[in-house]
Amino acid sequence: MQDLILRRGLMLVLSSPSGAGKTSISRALLESDDALTLSISSTTRARRPGEVEGKDYHFISESEFKTRINDGYFLEHAHVFDHYYGTPRHLVEDTLRSGKDVLFDIDWQGTQQLAAAARTDLVSIFILPPSIAELEKRLLNRAQDTADVVANRMAKSADEMSHYPEYDYVIVNSDLSRSVQAVQAILTAERLRRTRQLGLTDFVKGLRAGV
Amino acid sequence: MQDLILRRGLMLVLSSPSGAGKTSISRALLESDDALTLSISSTTRARRPGEVEGKDYHFISESEFKTRINDGYFLEHAHVFDHYYGTPRHLVEDTLRSGKDVLFDIDWQGTQQLAAAARTDLVSIFILPPSIAELEKRLLNRAQDTADVVANRMAKSADEMSHYPEYDYVIVNSDLSRSVQAVQAILTAERLRRTRQLGLTDFVKGLRAGV
Numbered sequence: 001m002q003d004l005i006l007r008r009g010l011m012l013v014l015s016s017p018s019g020a021g022k023t024s025i026s027r028a029l030l031e032s033d034d035a036l037t038l039s040i041s042s043t044t045r046a047r048r049p050g051e052v053e054g055k056d057y058h059f060i061s062e063s064e065f066k067t068r069i070n071d072g073y074f075l076e077h078a079h080v081f082d083h084y085y086g087t088p089r090h091l092v093e094d095t096l097r098s099g100k101d102v103l104f105d106i107d108w109q110g111t112q113q114l115a116a117a118a119r120t121d122l123v124s125i126f127i128l129p130p131s132i133a134e135l136e137k138r139l140l141n142r143a144q145d146t147a148d149v150v151a152n153r154m155a156k157s158a159d160e161m162s163h164y165p166e167y168d169y170v171i172v173n174s175d176l177s178r179s180v181q182a183v184q185a186i187l188t189a190e191r192l193r194r195t196r197q198l199g200l201t202d203f204v205k206g207l208r209a210g211v
Numbered sequence: 212m213q214d215l216i217l218r219r220g221l222m223l224v225l226s227s228p229s230g231a232g233k234t235s236i237s238r239a240l241l242e243s244d245d246a247l248t249l250s251i252s253s254t255t256r257a258r259r260p261g262e263v264e265g266k267d268y269h270f271i272s273e274s275e276f277k278t279r280i281n282d283g284y285f286l287e288h289a290h291v292f293d294h295y296y297g298t299p300r301h302l303v304e305d306t307l308r309s310g311k312d313v314l315f316d317i318d319w320q321g322t323q324q325l326a327a328a329a330r331t332d333l334v335s336i337f338i339l340p341p342s343i344a345e346l347e348k349r350l351l352n353r354a355q356d357t358a359d360v361v362a363n364r365m366a367k368s369a370d371e372m373s374h375y376p377e378y379d380y381v382i383v384n385s386d387l388s389r390s391v392q393a394v395q396a397i398l399t400a401e402r403l404r405r406t407r408q409l410g411l412t413d414f415v416k417g418l419r420a421g422v
Contacts, residue, residue: 002383002393126405128414132421158419169403170411172213182213182403189400192380192393194337200381203339208369210343 002192006199009096010190011118012036013104013111013167014183016127017157019138021173025127026105028180033187036101039092042068045083058088076106076113085110096121101187108163115166123190125183126167130174132157213403217410220307221401222329223247224315224322224378225394227338228368230349232384236338237316239391244398247312250303253279256294269299287317287324296321307332312398319374326377334401336394337378341385343368
């Protein structure tokens with residue numbers, strides 16, 4: 001019934017320090033929810049083993065990236081760990097208009113830009129680790145990162161966490177399946193927001209007319 | 212984990228035209244959620260068969276009600292169908308401070324007053340019937356209401372529904388269990404709002420200090 005009421009999609013942002021579990025949560029969400037698609041970022045960083053062009057990222061050169069910034073191609077872009085990351089605008093806008101939602105796995109810089117560009121479409125969630133010891137353990141378990149990278153990311157974690165007050169919701173990820181359920185509840189709730197249900201005016205007009 | 216972070220309770224308001232299913236939803240919510248308690252209103256209307264003083268309502272006289280209005284005893288009060296209804300303030304405030312939530316089964320007049328008194332604590336949901344035919348059927352099935360009362364309520368339904376744009380969320384109640392799940396998702400989400408999690412500042416301070 002409610003599915004028949006026209007709605008505008010939303011932009012669901014998940015941010016967290018590296019290792020807090022954001023990527024696992026995103027993967028589980030995308031598998032369980034057909035109305036949610038991942039925003040694929042463009043980046044200038046090198047492709048890692050196993051990553052696929054157009055699935056994990058659009059890999060482009062730095063000069064191409066800078067040209068696109070000037071063309072207004074990106075909804076947001078950021079410079080992190082010496083590389084550029086950006087969100088192509090047209091795919092997001094088409095998806096929202098069709099009543100589907102877009103998931104963003106981006107940091108606080110990107111989130112600030114999305115908020116400036118489209119605040120009413122944005123739902124932002126910050127994922128915290130249960131403890132610093134747990135965060136370090138998760139980063140050490142990542143085979144592809146060197147010890148230097150781990151140390152660098154631990155140092156950045158404290159800075160990243162200082163931005164949690166800019167987010168709508170905060171989840172402490174001590175258990176993956178509970179955290180996934182929490183994000184699913186937020187998604188269910190935000191889809192029921194009156195302001196996103198564009199078809200309500202007509203629906204209630206019909207009810208009041210005795211349909 | 213998240214349960215250990217101090218939070219402020221919220222006021223969950225359900226409103227709807229009579230017969231849209233609000234009372235069944237409220238009952239199911241209260242049974243499934245220990246952190247949610249029903250706000251018991253004071254009223255000047257006559258007790259119906261089966262109603263219990265202090266459980267369904269606090270039944271008081273009109274003169275006593277008016278005295279309490281002047282004393283600021285009520286968080287909100289309204290005059291509906293020739294009777295007064297009001298919410299005692301102290302119980303609500305104690306519950307919110309203890310980190311529990313209060314459910315309100317009130318109309319748009321009461322909701323407007325709650326919004327004026329405590330907007331940041333308020334989460335408001337409007338329940339719509341799937342059709343007018345369904346609404347009439349549900350009202351006719353209520354044994355205790357006379358045909359006159361049903362006709363009167365049908366007339367008031369259209370007016371009540373005109374207030375849906377004042378609510379945060381809107382649910383079309385075509386299936387009771389789906390509607391209950393929808394309200395539970397909203398409750399789960401709103402409890403995860405950063406602004407309600409008063410203990411987050413200390414928790415993140417601990418994380419950043421390396422605890």
